[in-house]
Amino acid sequence: MAVVLGPNRYGKAETRVVRVTRDGGAHRVKDVNVSVALSGDMEDVHLTGDNAAVLPTDSQKNTVFAFAKKHGIAAIEDFGLLLARHFVDSQPTISHARVEIHEYGWERITGGHSFVRSGGEVRTAVVHGDGEGGGESVVSGLRDLVVLNSTGSEFHGFVEDEYTTLAPTGDRILATAVTAQWRHRGTDTRWDDSYRAAREALLMAFAETHSLSLQQTLFQMGRRVLEARAELCEVRLSMPNKHHFLVDLEPFGMDNDNEVYFAADRPYGLIEGTVRADDAPPAPAAWN
CATH class of the missing domain: 3.10.270.10 (Urate Oxidase;)
Known part of the structure; x- marks a missing residue:
C-alpha cells in the first residue's frame, strides 16, 4: 500500500x-x-x-x-x-x-x-x-443574527410515530439565530451597500413570511436576497430553531393564552439549506 x-x-x-x-x-x-x-x-x-x-x-x-x-x-x-x-x-x-x-x-x-x-x-x-x-471568489455573510416572530408561525401535518410527543400548533413563537453566506458573481461590487441590502432582505423575508415551517422561512429568506440583489447567485443558510415552549400555569389556576414561554437552548432543531439562482455559475471547489 x-x-x-x-x-x-x-x-x-x-x-x-x-x-x-x-x-x-x-x-x-x-x-x-x-x-x-x-x-x-x-x-x-x-x-x-x-x-x-x-x-x-x-x-x-x-x-x-x-x-x-x-x-x-x-x-x-x-x-x-x-x-x-x-x-x-x-x-x-x-x-x-x-x-x-x-x-x-x-x-x-x-x-x-x-x-x-x-x-x-x-x-x-x-x-x-x-x-x-x-480565479477569485467572494462569499459575504453574517452570523448570530437573532430574530423572533411572536406569532405568524404554525407547525402541523408532520410525521407522527410511536415516539412523537410534539403537539401540532397553529400559533407559536418562531425564533432563530441566522448564519447566512451569499456568493457574489464577481468582485466588482459595492460591498457595504450589498451587505446592507442582503441583510435587510433577510430580515424582511423573516418578518413577512407566514411560516408553516422553518424550512419554508429559510427558502423565502434566501429567495428574497437573490431577487433583491443581481450581483448575488447563491445563499446558504443555517438556522437553529430556538424553541419556546408554553409554560403550564394550570397548577396555579391560571390560563396561558400564548403569553408565557420557556426558552430552551438545547437540544434544538437545526435547519440548513442552499438557495441559488438557476443561472448561477458553478461554485468554486473551495466554497468553504
Whole structure:
C-alpha cells in the first residue's frame, strides 16, 4: 500500500486587528478577526521537513497588521482580496489563498471617539484567490443574527410515530439565530451597500413570511436576497430553531393564552439549506 499526501493548507488563524482611523476629531473603528490559509507546493515540508517553500504563519500575521496600517480597512471583502492577491503573487510556492474575516461593529455614542458595540451579529467574508490572472471568489455573510416572530408561525401535518410527543400548533413563537453566506458573481461590487441590502432582505423575508415551517422561512429568506440583489447567485443558510415552549400555569389556576414561554437552548432543531439562482455559475471547489 502506498501512502501519499492529500489536500493540505496552512496559515495564521484569528489575527485580531482594531484599526482606528483618525479624521480630525471624528474617529472610525474597524474591529476584525482575520484568518489566512495558504496552499500550493507544500509536499517537501510534509514529507521531509524542508521549510524552503513555507512563508511562516508569523509573517502572515505581520502582513495583516502592516496592511491594516498601509491600506486601512474599508469593506472587509476588499481587505480580504488585497491580502489574498498579495500572498499568492508574492510567493512563488503559494498558488491559492483563503482569507476569512469577521467584523465586529461599533457605533459612535457621542462626540468623535466614544463607541458602543453594535448588535449581536457578526459580519463575515471569505475570499479565495489564485493570484494574478487566476480565479477569485467572494462569499459575504453574517452570523448570530437573532430574530423572533411572536406569532405568524404554525407547525402541523408532520410525521407522527410511536415516539412523537410534539403537539401540532397553529400559533407559536418562531425564533432563530441566522448564519447566512451569499456568493457574489464577481468582485466588482459595492460591498457595504450589498451587505446592507442582503441583510435587510433577510430580515424582511423573516418578518413577512407566514411560516408553516422553518424550512419554508429559510427558502423565502434566501429567495428574497437573490431577487433583491443581481450581483448575488447563491445563499446558504443555517438556522437553529430556538424553541419556546408554553409554560403550564394550570397548577396555579391560571390560563396561558400564548403569553408565557420557556426558552430552551438545547437540544434544538437545526435547519440548513442552499438557495441559488438557476443561472448561477458553478461554485468554486473551495466554497468553504
